[in-house]
Each structure stands twice: as C-alpha cells, then as structure tokens.
Amino acid sequence: MTHKILPFLILxxxxxxxxxxxxxxxxxxxxxSTDRENLEKELVVLxxxxxxxxxxxYQKFKMDSLASIDVDKQIHNDxxxxxxxHIYRGKINYTVSKMYxxxxxxxxxxxxxxxxxxxxxxxxxxxxxxxxxxxxxxSTQKAETKMYGRTWTAWFCTEIPIQDGPYKFHGLPGLILxxxxxxxxxxxxxxxxSKNSGxxxxxxxxxxxxxxxxxxxxxxxxxxxxxLRNDPGKTLRxxxxxxxxxxxxxxxxxxVDLAEMLRKGEQQGKEQRAKNNNLLELDLIK
Numbered sequence: 139m140t141h142k143i144l145p146f147l148i149l150x151x152x153x154x155x156x157x158x159x160x161x162x163x164x165x166x167x168x169x170x171s172t173d174r175e176n177l178e179k180e181l182v183v184l185x186x187x188x189x190x191x192x193x194x195x196y197q198k199f200k201m202d203s204l205a206s207i208d209v210d211k212q213i214h215n216d217x218x219x220x221x222x223x224h225i226y227r228g229k230i231n232y233t234v235s236k237m238y239x240x241x242x243x244x245x246x247x248x249x250x251x252x253x254x255x256x257x258x259x260x261x262x263x264x265x266x267x268x269x270x271x272x273x274x275x276x277s278t279q280k281a282e283t284k285m286y287g288r289t290w291t292a293w294f295c296t297e298i299p300i301q302d303g304p305y306k307f308h309g310l311p312g313l314i315l316x317x318x319x320x321x322x323x324x325x326x327x328x329x330x331x332s333k334n335s336g337x338x339x340x341x342x343x344x345x346x347x348x349x350x351x352x353x354x355x356x357x358x359x360x361x362x363x364x365x366l367r368n369d370p371g372k373t374l375r376x377x378x379x380x381x382x383x384x385x386x387x388x389x390x391x392x393x394v395d396l397a398e399m400l401r402k403g404e405q406q407g408k409e410q411r412a413k414n415n416n417l418l419e420l421d422l423i424k
Contacts, residue, residue: 160185161313162196162330163304165230168323171416180230182326184304185334190237191302195230234306241301241308245359246351249366253351256359260285262309264292273315273328281310287421288319305418324418360422367411367423 161184168174181196232247245256262283269280271293278293285307292303296312303314304326318325354362417423 158187158334160332160334161328162332163326164329165304166325166327167229167418168416169229170413171321171323173413174323178229181329182230182304184302186300186302187334188238190235193234193236193305194232198230236302236306236308243306243308245306249362254359254362255351255353256356257353258306258356260306260356262290262307264310266310271316276315276328278315279312286419287424288321288324288418290317290319292317323416363422370406370408370411 163182163184165180165182167178167180168176169178170176183192183194183196185192185194232245235244235246236242241261243258245258247254247256262285264281264283267280267282271278271280273293273295276295276297278295281292281294283290283292290307292307292310292314293316294303294310294312294314298313298315299311300313301310302308303310304317307314307317314326315328316326415423
C-alpha cells in the first residue's frame, strides 16, 4: 500500500509546485559518430519558474558555486593567485533560457574571446502519437518532430502542466520527461525533481576581465561557429596582431611562447573538429 501512495504524493507535490521546480535529467551523448562505444554522460537541469526556464549543466552549477566561494576567500585574503581547481571542464558549456508564455529562446555560449547570446526563433512542429509509456513513476505519451537536422522522439507527461523540456525543446501539452534522436546519439531522461531555490549568478573575480556578451541571431551564430571551427587559431591570432602586450603564464610558472601556443592550438582544434562530428544540432555543420 505504501508503494502506491508514495508516487501519488510525489505527483501531487510536482503538480502543486510545477512553476517552481528544478527538473534534473541525465544526458547521454556520443561526440564522435565513428566511436559509438564512447558514451558521455552528464546531469543537466531544467530550472522552471513562473516567468520562464533555464537549462544548464548541473556539474557546472556546482563548480561555479565552489569557484564563487574561492573568489570570496581570495579577495578577503588579498591573494594575487587565481585558483583554477574549481574551473568546470565538462562538455555542456552553454545555457538555454526560455521566456514564458512566448517561449522566446536564447542560447548562451562562449566562443573565441566573447560570450554570445543567440536568439533562436525556430519552433518544433510536433506530431502527437497514441503510444503511452511509463517514465519512472509517470505516465507519458509519445510525440515526434524533426529539428536541428535530426528526427526526435519525446515522451511527455500531461500530469505536469509545463509545456517545456530539456535544451530548446518545448511546445507539448506537458513536460517532456524523455527525449532521444533516431540514432540514439543524444538522449535526455528525467532522473529527479527538487524545489527551485534559485541559481546564484557566478561571482567573477574582479581582477579578471570578463568577456563581453554579444547578442546575435541563429544565422549569425552558425556563420561564426563555422569560422572558428574551420580556423581554431583565429581568436589567438587576432589577439597577437593587436598592439597590446599579451603574456601567458603556464602551469610551471614560465611564460608561454605565443607562436608555439598558436601552433598547438590549431593542431588540437583540427583533431577535436574531426572527433566532434555528432553535434546535437547536426545542421550546424551539414
């Protein structure tokens, strides 16, 4: 009897607090389509309130929180050493924000020397199907769409009245609990729900010059993305061509030769480009 009551109580909690929740998904993804055995996993969060949602890496959120504590300590101690141990090194280096009720969507990411806020007005055109499936304790219904150069299957829950989902996906009559593309290269599945306590903004060390946020649209983003993908040394080369004096100190405390750094960066960029061929938004490169 207890086992039947518990899911019902969980459902009541979720429905009653639907506009003030943090939905935690497991994201499985394959970076290199020629190496499908190498499956990456990361927890991601869809944070929802009455005004909209924000989608981000759970690991990055934790590392940013620890880094902010470090910044406070370093400023208090008047330290000149910037501690890199809590720098996030995961794969999800972007956030997605959606504004309710219009679902105006913004993708934020770092490229080159800037942070970009990319407006994306593309909307999924869903085909709702009769199939039903359990995702955890929730009853869901199937839907399909074609977006970002892929065919997607979503399982949504009408008992959670939020027309949202992981990444940029939205527009179904209930929260998307599970989402996968046809090749099973990108899979999101709900793993947990918690009360939304709000996400504190990352505290930047005032000694670091933070990159400017540049607002662009999706077409401008794709053009810039391809430029940097095809020329990974472009940003550093532009910095070197300025009149400013630039010094980079390595982990050993010695000054790094910028020409050598550029050469290595270009080589590594080409290697990464060859492996990073299975993007979620496949139509960025095809």
